[in-house]
Amino acid sequence: MTQPLLKSARLRTLGMSAEIATRLRTLIEEGELPPGARIDERAFCELFDVSKTPLREALKVLVAEGLVLHRQYIGYRVAPLDLEELRSTFELLHGLEATAGELAASRLSEVAMARLERKHQAMLEAHAAGRRTEYFRINQEIHQLIIDGAANPVLANIYATLMSKVHRARGAANADMLRWQESHEEHEVIMQALRESGRPRLAQVLRWHSENTANEVLTVVARSLSEPAQTKKDAKGNQ
Template identity: 80%
Template sequence: MSVTQALPKTARLRTLGMSAEIAARLRTMIQEGELPPGVRIDEKAFCEAFDVSKTPLREALKVLVAEGLVLHRQYIGYRVAPLDLDELRATFETLHGLEAHAGELAAQRLSDAAVTKIERRHQAMIDAHDAGRRTDYFRINQEIHQLIIDGAGNAVLAGIYAMLMSKVHRARGAANADMLRWQESHTEHEEIIAALREPGRPRLADVLRRHSENTAKEVLRVVEQTLAEPAARAAGGARR
């Protein structure tokens, strides 16, 4: 009998609940850019920060390894997984089409109640923007996009969209750290709201696609720059 099997059920549930909580916190830190790509995860430091033993922390890290957010190497430990530029490009190309198609469907199917809810979240996003709360702004930004996708009334499309967005979420967070893009995104969301309010919403699909393309351009620029920096440092060191 293993040690885990010998534990009372309540103890096992508490341990599993704790590891799930830690995984959720680390996932958010990775997706919001607090833990950037390639950074080493110091187990001792995180155990102290979360006030836990290594067991629930490692269980949480195993979940993130399975999700592709964290890499593990024996004798080296855990690191945040790097971003894959080619995969990002391909994912964004697919997302552009999904955004446009969702816009076409939402133009016909989005209810007045759904538009009102989107407008309320848009106002909350403006408040976050004006207060300089970047993390809140980015989170609400994502909620608005998901509300429009859900309003398209196609569960298959919504599922595919959510899955693909999980692949680019942390890369989008890095790009939104750029204040210029933050302002541009804010302006583009104003245009999305205007398109939602128009009778028949004829511009919605085009506005959503253009916003997606602009976001992709900036995200890929930031990621390319990030990936190029270590190579440039290594080349500079070799010349010395």
């Protein structure tokens, strides 16, 4: 085989692996692949209709990003979450949400408000139809629109950095049906605050929602981290 053909085959593999990495990253961040979950290479090769080579190239990218762990003879697993880091990150996010609310109260344009109304309606439809992943994605888009409405690029950059640390934890918590309903109800309150003249409650409501989300996320993560230890303890007690 000539060198150009080898190069062409390599480029196709790299392009394929990049797409697979994107799809796996989405599954991890939206909670479809929870922390600690084993990544079955054969199953994902069948799912994506690819060989192991591009799949493993994609997994190497996710290992470098810290989303996936690899151990020789054990294979690939979704990286666990750090409870203390999450707790500290949320403490900062509460303040950013409130600050964004204060700024957006006067800076949010009519065009942006119209987009928020459309997104909110789409989220309601996803909730009614039971489309959890779509609901979660639109939920995040609504928060981003409010952040953008604050018109402060420094705040937006810090927010994006912090959100990248908690995004997949939020996805895992969003799998909880009770929290899904609570989040839906809280977003109705947020929209009410956005529609009010002068939006005097917006900052307070956004902080309240952020704190409620954090409480649920931290509870779910703490439970997931304690389950293996508890299972091991129970197994030992049954011997």
